Amino acid sequence: MNHASLPCLTLGVCDYPEHVEATQWQIHAQQQKALGLAFVRIGEFSWQKIEPQSGKFDWQWLDDAIDIYQQAGLKVVLGTPTATPPAWLVESYPEILAVDENNQVKKFGSRRHYDHASPIYRKECQRIVTAMATRYGKHPSVAGWQTDNELGHEGTAQSYSATSVIGFQQWLENKYSSLDALNASWGTVFWSQTYSSWSQISSPNLTAVRQANPSQVLDFKRYCSDMIIDFQQLQIDIIRALSPERFITHNFVIFASEFDLYKASKNLDFVAWDSYPIGMLEYFATWESEEIKTRYARTGHPDLVSLNHDIYRGLKGGTDFWVMEQQCGHANWAQYNPLPADGAVKLWTAQAWAHGAQSVIYFRWRASHMAQEIMHSGLRQQDGRADRGHKEVSELSTQMYPLVPIKAKIAILHDYESMWIYDQQPHNLKLSYWAQFYQFYSIVRRLGLDVDIIHPLDLTKNTYSLVIAPALTLVSDEVAKVLKATAKTTKMMFGPRTAFRTESGLVPKDGQFSAIAEMVGIKLANFDSLRPTLTQEIVPFDKVDENQYQAKLWCESYELITAKALYHYSEGPMSGKAAVTELDKVMVVGALSQQLISTLVKQCCVELEITTEELAEGVRLSHRGDHCLVQNFNQHTVEFVGHSIPAVSSIIK
Structure with a gap:
C-alpha cells in the first residue's frame, strides 16, 4: 500500500543525557536519527541538574543537549521537572512533603515526594516552569511539553498532610455551604458521625476500627483529584503564555484511577500514556488466573493493552494519543519481569497505532547504570550495545501505519x-x-x-x-x-x-x-x-x-x-x-x-447488523480507517481468513 500522501506513525525515545558523559550525546543523537526516530523526550527528572541551588541555574548542559538533538534532526519533548523536587528545596520547605495514609511523612530519596495542595510547592513549581518555558518555549527544536511525570502514580494522588486537611475542609465548605447539607449527603447520622464544625472534619485515614464513611472517601478523592488538576493547570497556563505554538501533553499510567482523567485532560492538546504490557499483567489482580498470566507472560494480554489504549484515545473524545513510554525490553517494577518474546516490540507498536496512537516513544535509549532503574532495559544496554528491542525498532516501517480515523460503532x-x-x-x-x-x-x-x-x-x-x-x-x-x-x-x-x-x-x-x-x-x-x-x-x-x-x-x-x-x-x-x-x-x-x-x-x-468474528485465543482485530490489523499474541503461527500469521506478530489486511 502507498501511504506517501498521508501522515504516518512517528517514533521516538526517552533519553537522559544527564546520566551519561557529554561526549556520548552526539553519538547517541546520530544513532537515534539513524534508527528512524523523530522525537526525544528529556528533562522530566532534571530539576537538581538545572537548578543546583535555589535561584542559581545551570542551563549550559541542557542548551548543549538540545542543540545536539537539533543538529541531528530530532525534535525534543521537554518535561517539566516537578515530579522530583531537589534535596535543597525539601530541606528549605519540609512541609511540601506528602503524608501517607498512616500519617508517615514521605521522605526525600525517590520521586513524586510532594503534596499537590501545598501552596509553597506550587509557587516553586511555577518558578521552575516559568524559567524553563522562558528559555526554551520558542526553541526551534522543542516540539512540545510534558507536564510533570505520571501524575498520581505509585499512590501519590492523595496526601493526608495538615495542608491537605485544611484544604479539604475549605473545599467541602465551598461545595456544601452548610454542615446540615454535608451531614445529609454523607449520611453522618449513621454511627453518630454528625459534624457540628468544619474543623472537625479530617481526611478519611486512620478512622478507628472499621472503614471510613464511603461518601467522605468519595469527596476526599474528588478533592485530591481537583488538587492534581489545579496543580497541572498552573503549569499549562505558564507554558501556553510562553510557548504558545508548542503542544502540551501528560503521560498517564496503566489504569490510572486516582483522579478524574477526563477533567485532567481537558486543557491538554492530546494525552499520552506509558505502556508496559508485561508488567501490566499484575493489574489482573485477583480476577484472572495464573495460567492466563503465564500464557501472556512474554507478550502481555492483548485486551489489557488495548483497553488502556482505548481509554486514553477516549479522554478527549477520540483524538489520537501518544505512547510516551513504550516497553522495549524487560521492565524492573513488576513482581515478575520476563524478557519480551521476539517480535513483541513490533507487535506492541502496531497495536498502539491500530488503537489510535500518533507517536510511540520507547523507554529508554540506554539502560541506566545507576540507582533505582538499574534492572530496567533500554533500546541499548548499559555499555551502549544495541539490545533486542533496538533490532525490532530498526525493522519497523512507519509508512505502513497512516494516521487515519477510527470509526467504532x-x-x-x-x-x-x-x-x-x-x-x-x-x-x-x-x-x-x-x-x-x-x-x-x-x-x-x-x-x-x-x-x-x-x-x-x-x-x-x-x-x-x-x-x-x-x-x-x-x-x-x-x-x-x-x-x-x-x-x-x-x-x-x-x-x-x-x-x-x-x-x-x-x-x-x-x-x-x-x-x-x-x-x-x-x-x-x-x-x-x-x-x-x-x-x-x-x-x-x-x-x-x-x-x-x-x-x-x-x-x-x-x-x-x-x-x-x-x-x-x-x-x-x-x-x-x-x-x-x-x-x-x-x-x-x-x-x-x-x-x-x-x-x-x-x-x-x-x-x-454489526459483523462479528469469533476470534481464536490470543488473536485480535483492530480497524483504523479501511485498514484491519490482525494481531497474533500467541507464540505459535495461526491461520486467519487465508493468512498465515507468525507467532507474536501482526499483518495489515
Whole structure:
C-alpha cells in the first residue's frame, strides 16, 4: 500500500543525557536519527541538574543537549521537572512533603515526594516552569511539553498532610455551604458521625476500627483529584503564555484511577500514556488466573493493552494519543519481569497505532547504570550495545501505519467517580470496578469489534449503534438526562450495580435505578455475592436459547415493572427471578457470566447488523480507517481468513 500522501506513525525515545558523559550525546543523537526516530523526550527528572541551588541555574548542559538533538534532526519533548523536587528545596520547605495514609511523612530519596495542595510547592513549581518555558518555549527544536511525570502514580494522588486537611475542609465548605447539607449527603447520622464544625472534619485515614464513611472517601478523592488538576493547570497556563505554538501533553499510567482523567485532560492538546504490557499483567489482580498470566507472560494480554489504549484515545473524545513510554525490553517494577518474546516490540507498536496512537516513544535509549532503574532495559544496554528491542525498532516501517480515523460503532461508558465508589465497597474479594469493566470489554474485543471508551456525557458528541455501560454505579442527574436521551435512539446494555449510588455516594431512597427508572422498567430484588466456588445457573425465559449459563462472583435479580425478562435464575435463593431484562432498546444484565454476556452482545450485533468474528485465543482485530490489523499474541503461527500469521506478530489486511 502507498501511504506517501498521508501522515504516518512517528517514533521516538526517552533519553537522559544527564546520566551519561557529554561526549556520548552526539553519538547517541546520530544513532537515534539513524534508527528512524523523530522525537526525544528529556528533562522530566532534571530539576537538581538545572537548578543546583535555589535561584542559581545551570542551563549550559541542557542548551548543549538540545542543540545536539537539533543538529541531528530530532525534535525534543521537554518535561517539566516537578515530579522530583531537589534535596535543597525539601530541606528549605519540609512541609511540601506528602503524608501517607498512616500519617508517615514521605521522605526525600525517590520521586513524586510532594503534596499537590501545598501552596509553597506550587509557587516553586511555577518558578521552575516559568524559567524553563522562558528559555526554551520558542526553541526551534522543542516540539512540545510534558507536564510533570505520571501524575498520581505509585499512590501519590492523595496526601493526608495538615495542608491537605485544611484544604479539604475549605473545599467541602465551598461545595456544601452548610454542615446540615454535608451531614445529609454523607449520611453522618449513621454511627453518630454528625459534624457540628468544619474543623472537625479530617481526611478519611486512620478512622478507628472499621472503614471510613464511603461518601467522605468519595469527596476526599474528588478533592485530591481537583488538587492534581489545579496543580497541572498552573503549569499549562505558564507554558501556553510562553510557548504558545508548542503542544502540551501528560503521560498517564496503566489504569490510572486516582483522579478524574477526563477533567485532567481537558486543557491538554492530546494525552499520552506509558505502556508496559508485561508488567501490566499484575493489574489482573485477583480476577484472572495464573495460567492466563503465564500464557501472556512474554507478550502481555492483548485486551489489557488495548483497553488502556482505548481509554486514553477516549479522554478527549477520540483524538489520537501518544505512547510516551513504550516497553522495549524487560521492565524492573513488576513482581515478575520476563524478557519480551521476539517480535513483541513490533507487535506492541502496531497495536498502539491500530488503537489510535500518533507517536510511540520507547523507554529508554540506554539502560541506566545507576540507582533505582538499574534492572530496567533500554533500546541499548548499559555499555551502549544495541539490545533486542533496538533490532525490532530498526525493522519497523512507519509508512505502513497512516494516521487515519477510527470509526467504532460501539461505545463503552467509563466514569472515575463510579470506580471510586464501587471500589469502596466491592462486597466481593475478587471484584473491582476494573474487573467488571474488563469482562464486558474483553468480550467485545474477542468478537473482533472496535470500541470507543468514553464518559457518559460524551454521548452527546457522537452517534453509536450500541452503548455498553459495564459498571456505571454512580449516576448523577446530569448523566441520567443524557442516558435517557440516548436510549430513545440507541441500543443500550447496562451491567450490575448500575445507578446504585447517588452523586453523594448514598443509595437512592427509591432504590437502585431510580435515576433512570423509566428507562429500565425494573427494581432490584436482591444481589448475591458469590464465593469463588459458588456458581449460579441462568436459563432463558422463553426457551429460544436452549443454553444454560453459569454466573460467578456477582448476581442481581430484578422485579419487573414494565420490562420483560430475557433470562432468569433456575436455582438458589433467587430462583425464578429475572437475571437479564429488556425494555424497548435498554437491556440490563445482572449476572457476571462471560458466556451469557457474550451471547447477549452477539444478539445485539445481529439485531444491529454489526459483523462479528469469533476470534481464536490470543488473536485480535483492530480497524483504523479501511485498514484491519490482525494481531497474533500467541507464540505459535495461526491461520486467519487465508493468512498465515507468525507467532507474536501482526499483518495489515
